[in-house]
Structure formats: C-alpha cells, structure tokens
Amino acid sequence: MLDAAVSLAYVVAAGLFVLALKWLSAPATARHGVLAGEIGMFLAIIGTLLRTHVASYQWIVVGVVLGSAIGTPMGLFMPMTAVPQRTALSHAFGALAAALVGTGEYYLQAPRVGTFTMTALAVEVLLGSLTFTGSLMAFGKLQGLLPGRPITYRGQNVMNLSLLAAAVALAALVVARPGLTMLFPLIVALALVFGVLLVIPIGGADMPTVISLLNSYAGLSAAAMGFVLSNDLLIIAGALDGSSGFILSMIMCRAMNRSFSNVLFGAFGRVKEGPAAAAPEKPVRSATPEEAASILAAARSVIVVPGYGMAVAQAQHQVRELYDAITRRGVDVKFAIHPVAGRMPGHMNVLLAEADIPYDRLLGLEDANPALAEADVALVVGANDITNPAARHDRTSPIYGMPILDVDRAGVVMVIKRSMRPGFAGIENELYYLDKTLMLFGDAKAFVAEITKELAEGGRVPAPAARPEPAAARR
C-alpha cells in the first residue's frame, strides 16, 4: 500500500518537473515553474523517507541541516554578478553527490554486480568525478582564484585524451570483472584529474559553453544513478537536466560559430599574434562624458550593448540610471544581448533584470540586428568580440563566421572601454577605428555615471535640435 503510494508520488513529481520546465518558457509563468519543482521535490523526498528502512535518522538530519545551511545563504544572498560562479559550484555539488552514491553503491554490491548495473555505475562515477573537479576549476576561474586565461602546454590534448582513455579502459575492465575492487579508486582518481585538465585550458569567454556542458554531464550522471538504483524519477530528472545542458551548449557553440571539440580542445585564447602589430598607428576618436551625453540626448533611438565588462565593473545599476535619464528625454532605449555575452547563458539578462530594467526592452540576437540598423546610437558597455565586424568579412580572423551584433550599422557607435587592449580572443576590433565610432575611455561604472550626471543637469546638455550625424562628433 505504502509502496504504491510512494511510487505514485514519484510519478506526480516527474510530471511536476516537466511542468516546471514548461512554465519556465515565459517570464509570466516562470515562477509557477519554481513552485512546481519545489512541490515535486518535497513529494519525492517525503515518499523516499517513508519507504526506506531507515536505521536511524541521525546522519540524514546531519546532511539535511548542513546542506540547507550552505544552500540557504547561497540562494538568498549571492549577488547576481556571482551567479556564474554559484552555478559552477552547484554543478560540482550535484556531480559530487552522484559520484559518492555511485562509489558507495559499488562497495555495497561488489563483487556481485550485474554487467548492466556495473556499466551504469561506471558511467555515473566517471561523469560525476570529472564533472566535480571540472566544475570546481570553472568556479575557480570565474571567482578569480585561478587565472582566467587558458593554461596550455605542449601535448595537452594527447595527454588529456590518453588519461580519459585509461579511465574508460579501467572502467571497462571493472565492468567485466566487478570483483576488482582495488581498481575502483584508481578510476575515480583518473576521472578527477581528467576533470581538472579538461577545464584549465579553457578561457573565460568560453565559459558559457563549458558551464552548459558541465550542466549536461551533471544531469547525465544523475540519470546513470537512476539506472543503478532502478529509479525512473531519477532517470527522468537527470535526462531533463542533461538535455537542457546539451541544448544550451549547442546554442552557445552556434553563437560562437564553433564546434564542441573546438571549445574543449581548441584553446581559443592562444590565437594572438598577427594583425595586432599594425594597430597602434591607426587613429581612434575619443569623446568626453559631456559629448556622449549630448549625442545620446539628441538621438531618437539608442541601443545599449552590454558585455562581460559591465558585469566586472558591476555597472548594471549605473546603466539603469542612464536608461532612466535618456528615456525621460523621450529617447527609445533598448538593449541588445548576444547569447555568449558574459560568462554563462543569459548572464546579461539577469544582471539587467536585477537593475530593474523591464525585460521587454531586451532584444536577442535576431531582433537586435534589424533594430541596430535603424538606431541612431549604439552604446557598447564592456563588450568586445561580439561586436567585431571582422567576423562578417575577414576570412583570416579567428572569429570569422561568428554571428555578431551589427553595432557598426547604427548611426553613431560609442564604446566604453578601459583602454585599447584587445578582448579575450586577442583580436583587434576594427569597430574602434571606424569614422562613426567614438571611444569613451574609462571605467564602465564611473563613465556611465558621469554621462547620467551630464544628462540630469539638464541645462548643460541642450534639448535635441536635430539628429546627430557621425560628422558632428568632435575629434
């Protein structure tokens, strides 16, 4: 009777998880999705506790209390700028749980483990372990504990692949002979090392893809746990997580015009020598906050293009104040968001939402480009490679073919940037040398605040008389 009720609770939970994701498709229903997920989780946990022959609750209580004590502050107080780090860390925790349960289950059952169960166990522990350390490395890079630049050395790919091959071969051996319990720790160790080596050569700008891929692995390891424990709810939840991570990594790869293997084994950041040498001679035009303010005030439509630089400078609230100031003058302001802007999928959207910018002002890549062609001003705040026109026409450029935001098609382009230093990919951005481009040198937060100040002091920035022409901008 109880068994049937618990099985039913699992079915309901699985349905609620699917509904949770379905409701997440639109902002209006998204919060119902969270509630559905919470109810599903609650049902599953209560059902499990009722059915299990619990010897004593002492260790369960310890784990639940500890986990909640770590999770609550992470959920309630983590600043939105730290969301990529938190996400990497949560992938690490999820994968760790799968690896630990897999290891425990193996030692409970060995040497009498069926071939199928053993295969699932091996997949669970391999994926769990490598995702655990890989996610920790991603966390370290995002948090600034490790250098964000790719760490590369000669023979890296050969080394990584042979390590993985060794781990898989040993796992296959244990699947054939589950009694070889001494080999098991070695498999775990190899997978842990592989996770570290897999992520250290990957640079900051590739983090959106890597985080999505780790998300997918964490989900698949949970699904593998479902096979080990013959639990369909685990299989479903793991499959949903796995396919979500997979879809996101595909979207990220497409947004960079790259393949999975290129992201994982390409060490993009190494491309640096080349056209950069000719750069210093070309003139650029710069402008003061006051000049920028008068151009913005005279525009009819402005599109702001945020990038990782905005997140680093934590400038989203200043951007919001600027948005208010320009909007008040009757200018139409929108935001153009590239899928790989920032360090994880959707990073910019969350930051702008945090700063109270209405989400109907945010444009994705497809809607943004027609809008940019019509806009009077494009204001780039801390974005670089995703605005480089070389991606459209320069076949020799490493980013050739990558879909970009066509900011160069706006009437005037203003770029807030610390210096002329190239972005992550180490590529010169020809946008900065266009006649219509004005460089606004300075810290994003301070510069945006100064423009807002100029606009607020109304008298100094004249009301719009005519549309700005690129030629009107002073050198």
Next chain:
Amino acid sequence: MPAGLMTGLYVFMLATFLGFEVIRRVSPLLHTPLMSLTNAISAIAVIGSLVMAGEQRTGLSTLLGTLAVTASMTNVVGGFLITDRMLRMFKRK
C-alpha cells in the same frame, strides 16, 4: 536483458526528447534561471543519497551517503531559492 532495464532505457529516451522539446521553447531571456532550475531538479539525486545515509549498511556507505545528502541538499535549497529570486526580478514595464 532485465525488463526493468528496458523500461529504464525507454524512460530515459522519452524524457530526453521531452526535455528537448520543452526546453527549446525557453526564451534566451531566461537561460540563467533555466540552468539553475534544472540543476535544482536534478538534485533529486538526494533521494538516492537519503537511502544510503538512512539504511546505514556499512560505515563507508553511511559516510558517503551523508556527504551526498549534504551536497545535494545544498543544491535543492540553494537552487530553488536563487531561481525564484532571479525570476522575481524579471519585470515588464
């Protein structure tokens, strides 16, 4: 091949396709909350951890189970809380 395994494979395949169809429709606007919500949902691994920590069949399994309960409860609690916090911020004008 055991029957339970076949059912498991069917369930996995169907859930993967379902996941693809449902998640493809999620607006890029909400990709960050999507990732934190799916992460919280896959923390359903907590039920495997609870069984292991509760049954206490060996010292090792109890230890590993307790650690796994801690890790997955962190995701359950933190994941749902932060997803809801993020979604609360998305406002129309």
